[in-house]
Amino acid sequence: MRWAQGFIAVDWGTTNRRAYSIDREMRCVDEFEDGLGILSVPAGGFHDAVAEIRARLGDRPLLLGGMIGSNRGWIEAPYVSCPAGLDDLVAGLVWPEPDVAIVPGVADDAGERADVMRGEEVQLIGAIAARTIPADCIVCHPGTHNKWVAVGGGRIAAFRTVMTGELFNLLKEHSILADLLGPDAEPGEPFAAGVRRGLEGDGIQAELFSVRARVLLGKARREDAAAYTSGLLIGGDVRIGLSSGTDGQVIVMGRPELTELYAAALGIAGQQAVEIDGERCFLDGAIKIAERIQ
Amino acid sequence: MRWAQGFIAVDWGTTNRRAYSIDREMRCVDEFEDGLGILSVPAGGFHDAVAEIRARLGDRPLLLGGMIGSNRGWIEAPYVSCPAGLDDLVAGLVWPEPDVAIVPGVADDAGERADVMRGEEVQLIGAIAARTIPADCIVCHPGTHNKWVAVGGGRIAAFRTVMTGELFNLLKEHSILADLLGPDAEPGEPFAAGVRRGLEGDGIQAELFSVRARVLLGKARREDAAAYTSGLLIGGDVRIGLSSGTDGQVIVMGRPELTELYAAALGIAGQQAVEIDGERCFLDGAIKIAERIQ
Numbered sequence: 124m125r126w127a128q129g130f131i132a133v134d135w136g137t138t139n140r141r142a143y144s145i146d147r148e149m150r151c152v153d154e155f156e157d158g159l160g161i162l163s164v165p166a167g168g169f170h171d172a173v174a175e176i177r178a179r180l181g182d183r184p185l186l187l188g189g190m191i192g193s194n195r196g197w198i199e200a201p202y203v204s205c206p207a208g209l210d211d212l213v214a215g216l217v218w219p220e221p222d223v224a225i226v227p228g229v230a231d232d233a234g235e236r237a238d239v240m241r242g243e244e245v246q247l248i249g250a251i252a253a254r255t256i257p258a259d260c261i262v263c264h265p266g267t268h269n270k271w272v273a274v275g276g277g278r279i280a281a282f283r284t285v286m287t288g289e290l291f292n293l294l295k296e297h298s299i300l301a302d303l304l305g306p307d308a309e310p311g312e313p314f315a316a317g318v319r320r321g322l323e324g325d326g327i328q329a330e331l332f333s334v335r336a337r338v339l340l341g342k343a344r345r346e347d348a349a350a351y352t353s354g355l356l357i358g359g360d361v362r363i364g365l366s367s368g369t370d371g372q373v374i375v376m377g378r379p380e381l382t383e384l385y386a387a388a389l390g391i392a393g394q395q396a397v398e399i400d401g402e403r404c405f406l407d408g409a410i411k412i413a414e415r416i417q
Numbered sequence: 418m419r420w421a422q423g424f425i426a427v428d429w430g431t432t433n434r435r436a437y438s439i440d441r442e443m444r445c446v447d448e449f450e451d452g453l454g455i456l457s458v459p460a461g462g463f464h465d466a467v468a469e470i471r472a473r474l475g476d477r478p479l480l481l482g483g484m485i486g487s488n489r490g491w492i493e494a495p496y497v498s499c500p501a502g503l504d505d506l507v508a509g510l511v512w513p514e515p516d517v518a519i520v521p522g523v524a525d526d527a528g529e530r531a532d533v534m535r536g537e538e539v540q541l542i543g544a545i546a547a548r549t550i551p552a553d554c555i556v557c558h559p560g561t562h563n564k565w566v567a568v569g570g571g572r573i574a575a576f577r578t579v580m581t582g583e584l585f586n587l588l589k590e591h592s593i594l595a596d597l598l599g600p601d602a603e604p605g606e607p608f609a610a611g612v613r614r615g616l617e618g619d620g621i622q623a624e625l626f627s628v629r630a631r632v633l634l635g636k637a638r639r640e641d642a643a644a645y646t647s648g649l650l651i652g653g654d655v656r657i658g659l660s661s662g663t664d665g666q667v668i669v670m671g672r673p674e675l676t677e678l679y680a681a682a683l684g685i686a687g688q689q690a691v692e693i694d695g696e697r698c699f700l701d702g703a704i705k706i707a708e709r710i711q
Contacts, residue, residue: 237630237634237637268626285620324620328621329580333578343531363619
């Protein structure tokens, strides 16, 4: 009953968290974002961390999604298997203390398949429940680990993760390409050239070295290398995502600076991309889950 | 004339170097290896570094191969273009001071192609000149950056670099897979399973994430993850290398601990792999080049 009076929703990731105060009208009335991801919280420190969130946003029940439910988080909320819908997430909630619920992750573990998500499921279920997306569609959810999700019958039916964001960051910070990958990627012609090459699918591991060789041999401009490399990785990612087929349309859900790049790449691949703000979907998902808590 | 009395050959890489003293009979009579790669030598310090090598191995002319000729080395020895043979390397020698020659790298820059090598060319030309390998063959040269080389008419005809070694190291040291990739990879069944998956070619960026998911979901053993991941990357590498076709046999040249893994992967791909010790080929190449210096 207390949840109907309002609650706090937290998207609690590895290195960041976003917290939202939801009032009894199910409107977001306050929020904050900071760098206190789960890795910043000392062992045994989550009770105090939650108390501190309440001190900032009000003494309300908390719904926590994301890596907070992983084996590196507070307590582990076991994955629910695909197909997973709103009811499955609610049934899988884990309660580390009264009035604090952690949303389970979702696993695609059918047959030989092995994939996991934590955090995206709240956004996906929110988008489905709020009818922001159809009950049957393909969703691309870019991030550190991009997720290609088949939504079927209003549930998460199957999905596959591509390590694009993490690979780009590894290359940018630690690889032989590091000195070339400084600028932010923009969806211009060098990005498009990388996408076209990545869509051809002839081995990203070889194409990455050619980024450096093209500059050394004067065949590409140094200042275009970051956008080209981003295009290469995203093009390869889109090739993998589309390999299971679509009806010509893909929902791209997430942070606008990433959905823009994926939408551009999907356009080059001949798909109609529909960009959706992931933050709004997270709030919708959190509210739908909270409404089911008795 | 002085070179005929013996010389010193140095394989001078980014982080390591190996130096060999060659006598007038063209036999290696002394050698050392240390961690003083080109990045360890301060600006303007190569003259002293070379004097120190002579103090250890004798006052002889020096032939330097590898990254010492790159834009991060002593002075840049411009790439010679494919097809490149012994005569081309000799014609491209650069002399930073009397009695010190730097071997040029090789570029594959035909049409849209863009690839470069520095260091492997001495081994390749040595193996060809010493008839260790045929005048027409496919060579796989594993390392930080694996090279697939088409040897034609006794010259380096074309080649393609795959970033396998560097990618594995990035993943092992900095990625979400880091805690799984501790053990050295051995060519057993988990390695073979990774190779088979990598040969299928359905997107290494997605398969890498599944390494973690398989362990989280209890579908693979944590202690097998390093060998499986190594197999995945090498299998994907072999798929790229074989995409241009072979006659069923591939020469694998390099350090034995790496040639063993690639030979195993090539066997799974149905190829006959012939392992060749890269160090011997380097000495053969250096001697053949020195013999041409007047």
